[in-house]
Amino acid sequence: MISLARPAVNALGLLTLVALFVLAVLALGVVPPDAVQGDAQRLMYVHVPAAWLAYLAFFVTAVSSALYLWPRTRQPGWDLLAGSSAEIGVIFTGLTLVLGSLWGRPVWGAWWVWDARLVTTAVLFFLYLGYLALRRVPADPDVRARRAAIAALIAFVDVPIVHFSVNWWRTLHQEATVFNPDLDAQIEGSMAWTLLFAVVAFTLAYGYLMARRVQLARLEEGREERELDAAIAARVASGSERTDLEDRVPGEGTGKGNIGDPAVAGAGEHR
Template identity: 50%
Template sequence: MTASTTQETVRRPTGTPLTRALGIATLIGLAWFVAFGLFLSPDDVVQKKGVRILYLHVPSAWLAYLAFIVTAISSAAYLSKRTRSLTWDRLAGASAEVGVLFMGITLLTGSLWGRISWGVYWVWDSRVTTTAFLFVTYLGYLAVRGLGGTHHQRARRSAVVALLSVLEIPLVHFSVEWWRPLHQQESIANGKLSGLMLFSLFVGVIVFTLMYVWLVLHRQRLLAMQDALDDHGLEFAIAERREEAVF
């Protein structure tokens, strides 16, 4: 890549007509979601306004799990020789970053909801505990991504760690479940939510999925640009100085 094309790569925005359309759809969807979640849906009989936290909590949890599944699949795709490409690695990284953010939101909203409905911020339920472990594990994954080395070193190392996490999480879940067999009731499945409430939740899941795709596309492109800058940043800087030189 020559200096001028690098310059183009670096200055190219991460948006394309597709992501712009996706972004606009997400923003409209979020407005719609807020209207349903905060105003149109009724209060819960038992939890009153507290139920509205679920409209943020459940879609965040869904998004985070989706993100971690995408990370695992992209990591496997990178490790497979047939499909080895840094694009998979960047997709895994971008997805994990978004996943960690929304897993954090899930934990935060979950503990707030727990305070309202159970009276405590935290219960040692297997689902809650596994979620916390996922959060910490993927923080570790992101730290591994930042260890340095060449792009392929980073990609292979982090892909292996991502797949090891897939091995770890069921073991943690299983052992915690066995450790504390008493479960809290599923909050959605026990049928206390009315039609409009379920619809609000459904809107949230759709909108958050759109938001996930939007964020990951941008983040993935940004990571590609960072890699390009790492590869060609020096050449680029030298070429710029040369252009400034007066002969």
């Protein structure tokens, strides 16, 4: 459904690499430093797109989960997409927090402040970390997919509530510079273009990572099927004689809890 052909993925990867390289040159060499914050402000060109990517990833997770739950569009592919996207989202949420922390230290004078957006992002990080933990528990694929999809939507519904509650609570983070309520971008030209380019480059990276993750999941599935076939063949060959096949049944050592975990690994789990 969503898997790209191998050459297309490779081309996307190359394009991403080039875009990220150009971004590095632009952000570090071409764009002038901020008048007030100096070179520290250059972190914006990775911090903001990382945050964008995290939100994009969680949005894709929510949409894929909803599509999985909707009976007419129910396909294992949506579950795979939701899980892959959440993995990337969690990594980039973590990256956003770390990069923000590095930026905050010189500018705000602290690694961490209890500001609304920081707190919201931290909660988001743990929400989806829990979601991934739930995915890692082996179970029948259909059951696990349904469970994960519902958990993803439960988490997604929470995001605006967390956002508003924390906003009421406290705000120190600078207001949105580009998408402010007046739609009057308060950012100098070359900086704005570099930031826009950074967002595009990170979005490409997201596409590439997703494509690779889905490829990997397909390979895992294929291996499990082959191992299962081999185990069945071995048992058939051994006739009625009982062997220690249980020890060789697939699921063991297949990267416990990866997205394509086999049904067999958790067959005993499902009651």
